[in-house]
Amino acid sequence: MKKQASYKSVVSDKWLVNSKNLPKGFWAEGIACGIKRKDKKDLALFYSQVPAKAVGVFTANQVKSAPVVVSKEQLAKSDGVRAIITNSGCANACTGTRGLNDAKEMCNLTARLLGLKPGSVLVASTGVIGRYLPMPKIRQGIKNLVTNFLHCSIAPSLNYSETAVEAIMTTDTFPKIVSKKIFLPSLNPNPYPLIPVSIWSCAKGAGMIHPDLATLLCFILTDIAIDRRLLEKALKTAVNQSFNCITVDGETSTNDTVFLLANGLAGNQPIKKEDNNFRKFQNVLNKVTLDLAKMVTKDGEGATKLVKIVVKNARNSQEAKKVAKAIALSPLVKTAFFGADPNWGRIIGAIGHSGVKIIPEKIDLYFDNLSVTHKGIPIVGIEKKARKILQQKEFNVFVDLNQGKTKGEIYTCDLSLEYVKINSAYST
Amino acid sequence: MKKQASYKSVVSDKWLVNSKNLPKGFWAEGIACGIKRKDKKDLALFYSQVPAKAVGVFTANQVKSAPVVVSKEQLAKSDGVRAIITNSGCANACTGTRGLNDAKEMCNLTARLLGLKPGSVLVASTGVIGRYLPMPKIRQGIKNLVTNFLHCSIAPSLNYSETAVEAIMTTDTFPKIVSKKIFLPSLNPNPYPLIPVSIWSCAKGAGMIHPDLATLLCFILTDIAIDRRLLEKALKTAVNQSFNCITVDGETSTNDTVFLLANGLAGNQPIKKEDNNFRKFQNVLNKVTLDLAKMVTKDGEGATKLVKIVVKNARNSQEAKKVAKAIALSPLVKTAFFGADPNWGRIIGAIGHSGVKIIPEKIDLYFDNLSVTHKGIPIVGIEKKARKILQQKEFNVFVDLNQGKTKGEIYTCDLSLEYVKINSAYST
Numbered sequence: 001m002k003k004q005a006s007y008k009s010v011v012s013d014k015w016l017v018n019s020k021n022l023p024k025g026f027w028a029e030g031i032a033c034g035i036k037r038k039d040k041k042d043l044a045l046f047y048s049q050v051p052a053k054a055v056g057v058f059t060a061n062q063v064k065s066a067p068v069v070v071s072k073e074q075l076a077k078s079d080g081v082r083a084i085i086t087n088s089g090c091a092n093a094c095t096g097t098r099g100l101n102d103a104k105e106m107c108n109l110t111a112r113l114l115g116l117k118p119g120s121v122l123v124a125s126t127g128v129i130g131r132y133l134p135m136p137k138i139r140q141g142i143k144n145l146v147t148n149f150l151h152c153s154i155a156p157s158l159n160y161s162e163t164a165v166e167a168i169m170t171t172d173t174f175p176k177i178v179s180k181k182i183f184l185p186s187l188n189p190n191p192y193p194l195i196p197v198s199i200w201s202c203a204k205g206a207g208m209i210h211p212d213l214a215t216l217l218c219f220i221l222t223d224i225a226i227d228r229r230l231l232e233k234a235l236k237t238a239v240n241q242s243f244n245c246i247t248v249d250g251e252t253s254t255n256d257t258v259f260l261l262a263n264g265l266a267g268n269q270p271i272k273k274e275d276n277n278f279r280k281f282q283n284v285l286n287k288v289t290l291d292l293a294k295m296v297t298k299d300g301e302g303a304t305k306l307v308k309i310v311v312k313n314a315r316n317s318q319e320a321k322k323v324a325k326a327i328a329l330s331p332l333v334k335t336a337f338f339g340a341d342p343n344w345g346r347i348i349g350a351i352g353h354s355g356v357k358i359i360p361e362k363i364d365l366y367f368d369n370l371s372v373t374h375k376g377i378p379i380v381g382i383e384k385k386a387r388k389i390l391q392q393k394e395f396n397v398f399v400d401l402n403q404g405k406t407k408g409e410i411y412t413c414d415l416s417l418e419y420v421k422i423n424s425a426y427s428t
Numbered sequence: 429m430k431k432q433a434s435y436k437s438v439v440s441d442k443w444l445v446n447s448k449n450l451p452k453g454f455w456a457e458g459i460a461c462g463i464k465r466k467d468k469k470d471l472a473l474f475y476s477q478v479p480a481k482a483v484g485v486f487t488a489n490q491v492k493s494a495p496v497v498v499s500k501e502q503l504a505k506s507d508g509v510r511a512i513i514t515n516s517g518c519a520n521a522c523t524g525t526r527g528l529n530d531a532k533e534m535c536n537l538t539a540r541l542l543g544l545k546p547g548s549v550l551v552a553s554t555g556v557i558g559r560y561l562p563m564p565k566i567r568q569g570i571k572n573l574v575t576n577f578l579h580c581s582i583a584p585s586l587n588y589s590e591t592a593v594e595a596i597m598t599t600d601t602f603p604k605i606v607s608k609k610i611f612l613p614s615l616n617p618n619p620y621p622l623i624p625v626s627i628w629s630c631a632k633g634a635g636m637i638h639p640d641l642a643t644l645l646c647f648i649l650t651d652i653a654i655d656r657r658l659l660e661k662a663l664k665t666a667v668n669q670s671f672n673c674i675t676v677d678g679e680t681s682t683n684d685t686v687f688l689l690a691n692g693l694a695g696n697q698p699i700k701k702e703d704n705n706f707r708k709f710q711n712v713l714n715k716v717t718l719d720l721a722k723m724v725t726k727d728g729e730g731a732t733k734l735v736k737i738v739v740k741n742a743r744n745s746q747e748a749k750k751v752a753k754a755i756a757l758s759p760l761v762k763t764a765f766f767g768a769d770p771n772w773g774r775i776i777g778a779i780g781h782s783g784v785k786i787i788p789e790k791i792d793l794y795f796d797n798l799s800v801t802h803k804g805i806p807i808v809g810i811e812k813k814a815r816k817i818l819q820q821k822e823f824n825v826f827v828d829l830n831q832g833k834t835k836g837e838i839y840t841c842d843l844s845l846e847y848v849k850i851n852s853a854y855s856t
Contacts, residue, residue: 063780063788096805129773339852345557352491360491377524424767
């Protein structure tokens, strides 16, 4: 107890209620510290007034960036998270011991300047792999962020959360923020038995997006009071039905990170078991993450279309998803989407080499409600209608395997000229 | 014997020795029969003066085109192949019973007009999936081809094999022909103990190219005398080290077909066991197929570069190839190749999610002879040199996993704007 007291915040309590989007007790800002060119924002600080319960999900890539390694360690031993320090423009991946030290320094410097306990700060980076962080710029940037924060803590109504979201963007064309409220039983039921609980979230995506995990940084902040174990369960469930169901290019990044911080300041009766209140929270968390996932897919590098692939009547959900992924990843299917070319043979081709045992003569295929293939052979004369559907900004592809009862879904985007343009000159 | 006699060829024996490229006793021609637009060649006939031993390798896709199904059947029961009838512009895949009947009719009509035994004609198609063949055009085309052939059989020096290769092209930008000779012991050693044996081969590729099998049609014609069992073994070995080692876009087509026909007219002592002569033949067959495979990769849709990915010191060859494939298929790596962007982090990223257990801290990476990563961390200051290497039309990427002793290779190409342009409007 004594030790904890020595890390008393240097910040006043005045701005505890943030009047705008962020949940109670959270603050965020992003600035340009010089990692990127042209004064683009590239460093952000997320802060919680009190220690937040924190859980995370990280990349499935065996090559893990330094911030992923460091944050995983912090989460494992932390009894409360107070801040996230995050940058874009440099992934700090494949950078060995020096990279690990840099990531740790980002955490420690932030903690020291804010008067926080070491180990209460998480770190996340995104950008080019294989380069060292420009630490002098980052050190100065962190100092500036903390100074700004100390000023803001006197004027709590200032909300810079959008600048923080901008600062984690790479090839994203728009900042991705989703924020929702639910009402839960209050700790003090008089005069109001229900009080609002906020869930605010942001993400950056664009390239290297693929299930397990879709490449991204995603930070979810909430003021709910909830057990850490349940928070972890809720995040895993939410990620499984959202970020693990989207693909842009089949790439898995070294830096994928989802953080969920719950600081408990909403004033709800703490959730301690999987009751109706937990389910309410789970539902809204599912919605928030799915909305973000769809935004990420829609804003896939160069994407002009959001396509939902639904595979029905598979033998099991693993096979349903495998078939959906094979379609969602096929460059020939994705370029056909881009050109609104109803060349559905490519979809059948992708299904046939998905690795799932299928019966070609049983497959039905639909674009939205339009039947294009029945029992594996073409419906003639539907080209014009099919083309119209594929010209839409959003449409669905339904595949009926007719060999079981299970469904699987995945969101994908088209493969455009812009994807190639962006990615042939990214690091330069 | 009597039955066989009733299928006596309608063709004279005069042109038995083809003076140009094709091996002895082979003839080929391609024409435009109207499947494609603008008088583009789309139908070809390959003919052997005597029954040839024939073997084939077909697509690994579960969705197999009608010609693949029909040719597989023919090969299984045939005691000698006399002709291949083949078209481009329509794959005759996903076309059900009607498609099977069309493929059979192509074989039967060709056999009847040439006075050949039914079952001695193979068929192969390539083009858009999910459309029926325009049979009236194809029937007329076959008649025209046979007429041309009958004329040519009077003037044997005419060689139309290049037109036949043109007729199987889809988005290929050049016809792919490789032809080689070896000398083997003669059946009649006086006056020459060694006589020339020819191996002529052609392929079409371009899109839907991926190991098992690289999408393509490939016809290999040789006048060698050899046992069918050995012919089959030789083809499998050759395909494994060539077409199964290239990728353009990770797609596996429904129509992949490699035929190898050996009509035995060279006059060599028939090869009946795996002796030196067999090894000579195997070597040249390996070279021929690898040359074709490299041409196919180089001419991958929109490709501007041919890249060899070599993975060294893996634990076993399966893992070596899996890592090589993950790199060769990564759209981020391939777009970086296109832009000559030395963004090697993407290669490390691809290795990390290849599904092979690796040790990131052990990985060395080279572009040609330039070391870009040592033990998983960057070599600084090599960007300019690296860019120069990636600007070449052909270069190598070496990955040293440092965890075993086995090597694996794969050829790939870059992912260019042209790939997207071609494939967003292919069926239209």
